[in-house]
Amino acid sequence: MKQLIIIGTLLLLVQTGLMVATHTLRNTDTGRPAGGPFLHLKAADVTEMVLEDRDGRRLLLKKEHETWLLPEKDSFPADSGRVQEFLEQIAGLQRGWPEAATAEAVNRFKVATDQFEWKLTLRQGEKVLGIVYFGSSAGLRKRYIRADGDNEIQTFTAGRYELETAADNWIDTGILQLKPEQVVRVDLPGLHLERGPDGLQPADLSKEEEIIRDRRDQVVRQLTGLRVAGLLGTVEKPEYGLGRPVLSYSVELDDKTTINYVVGREEDLSQSADEDGAAPADDESFVLKVSNQAQLFHIDAWQIHEIKNITRASLVRAKEHKQPTTDGSAHQVEQ
Structure with missing residues (x-):
């Protein structure tokens, strides 16, 4: 009887340890397995970026000769450094444990094709390289994110400012500066x-x-x-x-x-x-x-x-x- 109690206690400890380990792995970046890139593209290949919000506002950015422009604002120069940094962040995002992967969660986290906070389309000329849906907040400066055609929901570090569709938030504010x-x-x-x-x-x-x-x-x-x-x-x-x-x-x-x-x-x-x-x-x-x-x-x-x-x-x-x-x-x- 005593031996059975010892075995039962050991089994309970092992089960508890496994539960703690699983919870820790799911909630820490260091424990997440390498799941590959979120999008299979290179930031340098993107020549056009379209950002849309849930209210139908739209921002178009286009790259010409390594400079990002705002075509709908008379091709005024955008802040190319900021645009490139944003693209590299998206292109470099690696998959971790998904937050969810069900059709119900896609709507609940607002990353559906017809229900989202922001939609990002990345193109190379006329070719679509990737479409990303940004959803509701996942914590401080974090958003739920889903790639088109994929049910896995990940998280992405980005504040509201980084996803603004107003052109004034993307312009090169130093265009008038002189030496x-x-x-x-x-x-x-x-x-x-x-x-x-x-x-x-x-x-x-x-x-x-x-x-x-x-x-x-x-x-x-x-x-x-x-x-x-x-x-x-x-x-x-x-x-x-x-x-x-x-x-x-x-x-x-x-x-x-x-x-x-x-x-x-x-x-x-x-x-x-x-x-x-x-x-x-x-x-x-x-x-x-x-x-x-x-x-x-x-x-x-x-x-x-x-x-x-x-x-x-x-x-x-x-x-x-x-x-x-x-x-x-x-x-x-x-x-």
Whole structure:
């Protein structure tokens, strides 16, 4: 009898151990078996990406000469680095233990062909390389995911931002950025900067003045580091306020190219003015027109305010001179 109890206890321990091990393997990435790639494709082979959401919104991205573009936005450049990183993440996804593999689960996790949160179609020319359905949340920054024609449901690490169908979330926001060393002249309201031996400085800098270098360098970063927030199309509308600009300036480059910048304040938001007639800063919406770009841009208000606040007085100071003292030593005085 005692021997039977011992055998029974051992069997129970073995069974419990197997259950724990199985549970652990199913819930840890390290314990998952190598099930092969989720999709059988290479990121480099993808030349077109279509992302659709459950509400019917659609984003099209197309690769031309290693650059990703937005064809439905006048082929405006997308953030190619971000697109490529996303594709490599999809192409490199490996199968683990499936979360489920039944027709009922496909609908429950919202990864069905007619019920999904997002649908991703990857093509090479006219050839479809793969279709992926993204479903409901599977935890922090994780989504249930299923490949077309496959009942296995896996998980994919991706936040909502990575799956946005709005074009503004995929554009190359740094399209207007310049190299500081390219700039040879800047014409701002009441201030003209020209490149000298030590970099940009006011054109009328006198011998008794000197440039404040850290402040000048900051100004150069502001002028050459513009980032756009969104696209407004190529048609200039009256409500964009470009006919009554709040700021106009130009930048000349070392190849003799001159780029003109015109900034308007959108009228629909500027109607919510305070008692002095100025729109509250938090409600300001600015539109930027750039002479070498077909698109009009939304641009964050803080960037416009920084440029508007650039003044000559903030960039220069009087030189310090040494004058002799009564004991024959010298000290500096500011003129």
